[in-house]
Amino acid sequence: MAELGELRNEFSLDMQKRLVKILDDHKDKIFYYLLIHSQHDRILSAKMGRRAVRTIFMIRYDLPPVKLIGSACYYVNNRQGKIERLWALPLDIPREESIVTDEIVPEVLRHAKDMPIIH
Numbered sequence: 001m002a003e004l005g006e007l008r009n010e011f012s013l014d015m016q017k018r019l020v021k022i023l024d025d026h027k028d029k030i031f032y033y034l035l036i037h038s039q040h041d042r043i044l045s046a047k048m049g050r051r052a053v054r055t056i057f058m059i060r061y062d063l064p065p066v067k068l069i070g071s072a073c074y075y076v077n078n079r080q081g082k083i084e085r086l087w088a089l090p091l092d093i094p095r096e097e098s099i100v101t102d103e104i105v106p107e108v109l110r111h112a113k114d115m116p117i118i119h
Contacts, residue, residue, distance in 0.1 A: 015055070022057055023076070030079050033060040038091045053091065086115040 015036070026032060034057065041054040058065065065073055070091030075084045 018057060022059070026076070027078055029060075029061070029076075031075065031077045033086075034058075034074045034076055035060065035065040035066045035071060036073075037068055039070055040091075084105065 019034075023035065036055065036057055038053050038055045041052050042044060044052040053062055064075070064086060065071075067073070067087055067089060069089050072088040073086040078085075
């Protein structure tokens with residue numbers, strides 16, 4: 001069985017590949033919003049016999065998408081060659097008590113810096 005860190009790394013590599021393809025496919029557009037949304041997938045979970053998460057990439061050319069739990073949104077401006085993160089909200093996933101820890105993971109902490117806090 002894979003370790004938690006290994007799964008996180010594979011998930012990250014898969015997302016990077018998908019992002020590179022999207023950026024290449026849309027390099028002729030002046031600007032757009034890229035929304036990445038993850039959600040629990042009950043149908044896929046039932047087929048696999050365990051909890052599954054589906055990640056969807058959406059492109060918007062007009063208005064920025066609505067902020068959703070489990071989403072990240074980027075403003076891509078190809079004319080200026082800039083990508084700006086507008087927000088990154090974590091997916092609220094219940095975890096088994098055995099994997100919950102008070103230990104700080106530096107990599108996660110680094111990515112969480114400047115994230116919005118919503119009450």
